[in-house]
Amino acid sequence: MKEFVRYDRQLMYKGKIIDIYKDYITTPAGKDVEWDFIGHKGAAAVVPVLEDGSIILVKQWRNSIDRFTLEIPAGGRESVNEDTKECAARELEEETGYRSDNIEFLQTIVPVAAYSQEKIDVYVARDLIPSKQHLDPDEFINIKKYQIKELVDMVLSNKIQDSKTAASIMAYYVKYCVHSQNA
Amino acid sequence: MKEFVRYDRQLMYKGKIIDIYKDYITTPAGKDVEWDFIGHKGAAAVVPVLEDGSIILVKQWRNSIDRFTLEIPAGGRESVNEDTKECAARELEEETGYRSDNIEFLQTIVPVAAYSQEKIDVYVARDLIPSKQHLDPDEFINIKKYQIKELVDMVLSNKIQDSKTAASIMAYYVKYCVHSQNA
Numbered sequence: 105m106k107e108f109v110r111y112d113r114q115l116m117y118k119g120k121i122i123d124i125y126k127d128y129i130t131t132p133a134g135k136d137v138e139w140d141f142i143g144h145k146g147a148a149a150v151v152p153v154l155e156d157g158s159i160i161l162v163k164q165w166r167n168s169i170d171r172f173t174l175e176i177p178a179g180g181r182e183s184v185n186e187d188t189k190e191c192a193a194r195e196l197e198e199e200t201g202y203r204s205d206n207i208e209f210l211q212t213i214v215p216v217a218a219y220s221q222e223k224i225d226v227y228v229a230r231d232l233i234p235s236k237q238h239l240d241p242d243e244f245i246n247i248k249k250y251q252i253k254e255l256v257d258m259v260l261s262n263k264i265q266d267s268k269t270a271a272s273i274m275a276y277y278v279k280y281c282v283h284s285q286n287a
Numbered sequence: 288m289k290e291f292v293r294y295d296r297q298l299m300y301k302g303k304i305i306d307i308y309k310d311y312i313t314t315p316a317g318k319d320v321e322w323d324f325i326g327h328k329g330a331a332a333v334v335p336v337l338e339d340g341s342i343i344l345v346k347q348w349r350n351s352i353d354r355f356t357l358e359i360p361a362g363g364r365e366s367v368n369e370d371t372k373e374c375a376a377r378e379l380e381e382e383t384g385y386r387s388d389n390i391e392f393l394q395t396i397v398p399v400a401a402y403s404q405e406k407i408d409v410y411v412a413r414d415l416i417p418s419k420q421h422l423d424p425d426e427f428i429n430i431k432k433y434q435i436k437e438l439v440d441m442v443l444s445n446k447i448q449d450s451k452t453a454a455s456i457m458a459y460y461v462k463y464c465v466h467s468q469n470a
Contacts, residue, residue: 108350121323121402126302165290167310168399168403168404169404169406173397211445211448215399217352220399242320256461260461267397267454268450271453275453275457277461
């Protein structure tokens with residue numbers, strides 16, 4: 105397949121956490137099109153697993169969809185050079201009040217391949233050590249603990265809809281509960 | 288927990304498929320903040336299952352992340368009033384060249400709860416009937432077929448990263464392969 109060729113990218117609006125560009129692209133058919141593009145520094149998220157196997161989620165109000173959500177702890181990188189594992193460790197401690205020296209890569213999630221550059225590297229954190237939650241001034245978060253089977257049921261019954269959280273709960277479940285049982 | 292209150296929303300930029308707003312919000316602590324908000328009409332996606340159990344994905348180049356992706360067929364609603372099941376049926380036929388009268392709801396995915404209104408209702412389509420692919424002029428798609436176990440391995444080995452696709456493959460696998468085996 106002949107490739108798409110991007111011949112220009114113009115910043116149209118600088119938001120607080122996202123930048124909006126207009127991309128000028130020549131399609132494989134030779135036609136010039138203009139597409140939306142969102143620039144993003146990248147992010148990290150973490151599935152925090154307590155010793156009894158329960159998983160910590162954060163409950164927070166999400167302005168974009170006007171309701172509370174349950175999500176795995178996550179946050180943006182401070183710069184495009186920040187290691188996502190360090191970002192995950194920081195967000196874990198900030199949002200849940202636990203830290204961990206046992207953080208393992210699970211998967212990368214691209215939330216909106218159609219128009220956003222954002223990638224979220226998701227990790228699993230174990231051997232959690234109680235520390236201190238320190239939220240950003242505009243963050244208001246409650247932490248909640250669930251068994252993995254409850255979480256799987258909450259995804260399948262449409263109670264958890266956040267993409268990184270739904271994908272990560274299911275990936276964690278299949279990798280560490282289903283496949284390891286069959287191994 | 289006291290609620291966040293949004294007291295204004297201003298359109299900052301009108302893109303081709305997304306609109307960017309600045310939201311003015313009072314936090315539970317009484318502080319006024321400005322947050323990014325992306326307006327979106329909503330979308331639908333579909334896991335197309337062939338008679339032999341294999342699943343159809345679409346391979347396409349994604350400008351936002353500068354590479355080809357494997358995704359379940361998906362697309363935006365034509366209006367905020369369009370039924371997402373109809374949208375899923377249309378995208379199925381347009382992108383894969385199959386249609387179906389057996390389309391069942393799987394889950395809703397919110398790709399970016401942090402700043403976008405977008406919701407994707409995901410369906411499972413069975414009893415596929417060969418029809419005709421009719422892509423948008425700027426769409427260049429190849430269809431690919433995989434067994435579900437291959438797809439699960441591709442998610443767990445980080446080869447499939449698109450959030451709606453990763454989440455839906457895992458949800459489909461757990462609901463129809465793992466749980467039904469245990470039932």
